[in-house]
Amino acid sequence: MPPVSRTERAAEAWEALFRAQVAVMRNLAADDVWDELSMREYDVLFTLGRAPGRRLRLHDLNREILLSQPSLSRLVERLAGSGYVTREGDPGDRRGTVVALTAEGARVQKSVGRRHAASIRRHVGPALSEDELDTLTELCAKLRGAQD
Amino acid sequence: MPPVSRTERAAEAWEALFRAQVAVMRNLAADDVWDELSMREYDVLFTLGRAPGRRLRLHDLNREILLSQPSLSRLVERLAGSGYVTREGDPGDRRGTVVALTAEGARVQKSVGRRHAASIRRHVGPALSEDELDTLTELCAKLRGAQD
DNA sequence: AATAGGTTCATGCAAATGCATGGAGTTCTG
DNA sequence: CAGAACTCCATGCATTTGCATGAACCTATT
Numbered sequence: 001m002p003p004v005s006r007t008e009r010a011a012e013a014w015e016a017l018f019r020a021q022v023a024v025m026r027n028l029a030a031d032d033v034w035d036e037l038s039m040r041e042y043d044v045l046f047t048l049g050r051a052p053g054r055r056l057r058l059h060d061l062n063r064e065i066l067l068s069q070p071s072l073s074r075l076v077e078r079l080a081g082s083g084y085v086t087r088e089g090d091p092g093d094r095r096g097t098v099v100a101l102t103a104e105g106a107r108v109q110k111s112v113g114r115r116h117a118a119s120i121r122r123h124v125g126p127a128l129s130e131d132e133l134d135t136l137t138e139l140c141a142k143l144r145g146a147q148d
Numbered sequence: 149m150p151p152v153s154r155t156e157r158a159a160e161a162w163e164a165l166f167r168a169q170v171a172v173m174r175n176l177a178a179d180d181v182w183d184e185l186s187m188r189e190y191d192v193l194f195t196l197g198r199a200p201g202r203r204l205r206l207h208d209l210n211r212e213i214l215l216s217q218p219s220l221s222r223l224v225e226r227l228a229g230s231g232y233v234t235r236e237g238d239p240g241d242r243r244g245t246v247v248a249l250t251a252e253g254a255r256v257q258k259s260v261g262r263r264h265a266a267s268i269r270r271h272v273g274p275a276l277s278e279d280e281l282d283t284l285t286e287l288c289a290k291l292r293g294a295q296d
Numbered sequence: 297a298a299t300a301g302g303t304t305c306a307t308g309c310a311a312a313t314g315c316a317t318g319g320a321g322t323t324c325t326g
Numbered sequence: 327c328a329g330a331a332c333t334c335c336a337t338g339c340a341t342t343t344g345c346a347t348g349a350a351c352c353t354a355t356t
Contacts, residue, residue: 006269006273006278006281007265007266007269007273009273009278009281009282009285010268010269010272010273010281011265011268011269011272012281012285013272013276013281013282013284013285013288014172014268014272016284016285016288016289016292017165017168017169017172017284017288018169019212019288019292020165020288020289020291020292021165021166021169022212022213022214023291023292023295023296024162024165024291024292024295025214026214026295027295027296040312057334058334058335059333059334059335064167064170065170066170066173066174067313067314068313068314068315069314069334069335069336070313070314070315070316070335070336070337071312071313071314073335073336073337074312074313074336074337075312075313077336078312090334093321093322093333093334094320094321094322095320095321095322095333095334095335096321096333096334096335097334097335097336117155117159118155120155120158120159120162121154121155121158121159123295124158124159124161124162124291125154125155125157125158126294127290127291127293127294127295128161128287128290128291128294130154130157132287132290133154133157133158133160133161134157134161135283135287136161136164136165136284136287136288136291137157137160137161137164139276139280139283139284139287140161140164140165140167140168140284141164141168142275142276142280143168143171143172143272143275143276143284144164144167144168144171144172145275146274146275146276147168147171147172147174147175147271147275148171148175188342205304206304206305207303207304207305215343215344216343216344216345217304217305217306217344218305218306218307218343218344218345218346219342219343219344221305221306221307222306222307222342222343223342223343225306226342238304241303241304241351241352242350242351242352243303243304243305243350243351243352244303244304244305244351245304245305245306
């Protein structure tokens with residue numbers, strides 16, 4: 001067996017992470033829980049729900065969501081049209097737009113989230129031991145923390 | 149500290165994996181290596197390059213690529229227009245379309261792939277130790293293997 | 297062997313996405 | 327403090343995507 005360089009290990013790890021994400025995502029997407037919200041819409045509402053005051057600047061939201069700035073702008077526009085979020089100017093920086101989760105948005109997020117969590121339990125839970133799940137969480141957090 | 153259920157561990161692990169994927173992906177996308185191919189196009193050419201005979205049925209390709217069947221069909225159509233792949237009927241199953249990497253397609257894939265690998269080395273390599281990279285690879289492979 | 301049911305792929309069409317750009321506001325600089 | 331440079335967001339426009347559907351083919355049942 002030839003020696004494996006750090007570069008090769010990094011490439012392997014990323015490849016494995018990416019493919020695992022694709023495989024799991026496909027199964028999660030196939031589960032019948034996305035009747036009220038698309039996955040991306042859910043991601044936005046979920047991220048807002050975690051934020052202090054259930055509100056975020058559009059720009060900050062954009063750092064969590066893998067979507068271009070104009071696309072996120074329009075996704076939020078649609079969510080506002082559905083009554084799930086509101087958009088108001090930031091008094092502290094008048095360029096900014098603050099996106100806030102509404103009560104209805106929180107309700108829908110929780111409703112979908114409950115079913116989504118069950119879906120994750122089914123697809124991810126049985127794949128690894130509890131220790132392995134913890135290790136995976138730790139390594140992914142570390143990897144994420146090292147970005148930019 | 150309250151006890152943590154298996155369901156919660158699974159949700160945490162998936163959340164961490166997903167967020168890490170987003171963060172790394174963002175950095176990889178920002179690197180200046182995508183002038184000849186988009187990331188999705190690269191993914192298709194890369195996947196074909198690994199396949200036996202550098203060719204795959206469209207349906208099999210679709211299992212590796214996170215894209216709907218019609219979208220992949222048209223992405224392959226565009227790649228064929230660029231001369232990077234060919235499409236021919238499968239003699240064994242005349243419903244099928246076999247997508248094959250051309251020499252030019254392989255050349256472009258390698259050219260982009262070299263720079264992409266360097267990009268991965270920079271963004272993923274320093275984040276974890278070599279043992280941790282190996283562990284991450286192993287856990288992701290196991291997770292992926294447990295899907296469907 | 298005929299028919300029903302399933303599989304694989306392509307196409308019409310509406311919706312979503314990204315890029316380029318511009319306007320409004322903020323911060324930096326000399 | 328004037329103006330240049332930068333930041334944040336929205337909009338026009340072309341491209342890409344997904345959904346619904348249909349055509350062609352394969353397979354199983356009787």
